[in-house]
Amino acid sequence: MNKPRILIGISLFVLLVAGCAYTITTQRSLAFAPISNTQSATSTTSQNTYTQADIAQHNSESNCWTSIEGGVYDLTTWISRHPGGPQAIIGLCGTDGTDAFNGKHGTSRRPRAALILLKIGILK
Numbered sequence: 001m002n003k004p005r006i007l008i009g010i011s012l013f014v015l016l017v018a019g020c021a022y023t024i025t026t027q028r029s030l031a032f033a034p035i036s037n038t039q040s041a042t043s044t045t046s047q048n049t050y051t052q053a054d055i056a057q058h059n060s061e062s063n064c065w066t067s068i069e070g071g072v073y074d075l076t077t078w079i080s081r082h083p084g085g086p087q088a089i090i091g092l093c094g095t096d097g098t099d100a101f102n103g104k105h106g107t108s109r110r111p112r113a114a115l116i117l118l119k120i121g122i123l124k
């Protein structure tokens with residue numbers, strides 16, 4: 001009889017669907033999670049700690065760091081790629097950019113997604 005084969009086939013299919021569903025929901029929750037919740041999920045480099053004085057030393061267009069909500073970000077490569085123009089980003093170099101970022105972008109999804117990729121550590 002083919003019954004055992006059919007049962008094995010159905011089991012494999014159910015496992016495949018469950019695996020796909022798990023992968024999709026995991027990736028979604030990472031993509032939409034607020035910054036603070038993703039710190040533990042990002043790479044080990046995000047655990048480097050810096051003071052505001054460290055950030056103040058990276059205050060130029062060619063070497064541009066900022067802090068936003070306790071995270072530290074290297075914005076150097078973002079200056080020329082920012083859809084809102086370079087000046088808005090240059091203004092953040094060496095400073096705490098929390099108010100400027102939230103004032104313009106708040107909880108908007110795309111700016112938050114761009115920010116996560118620029119993260120280099122957290123504030124001490």
Ligand code: HEM
Pocket residue numbers: 073075082083084085088089092100101104105110111112114115
């Ligand atoms: C590190 C900080 C920032 C990041 C990562 C960032 C990221 C982005 C992204 C991804 C967009 C495109 C949004 C979309 O297509 O939906 C955008 C647009 C824009 N950003 Fe920023 N941004 C930052 C800081 C700022 C600041 C401080 C300002 C102004 C004070 C600003 C002004 C704008 C403007 C005017 C636009 C054009 C379209 C719009 O209004 O959304 N950005 N930014």
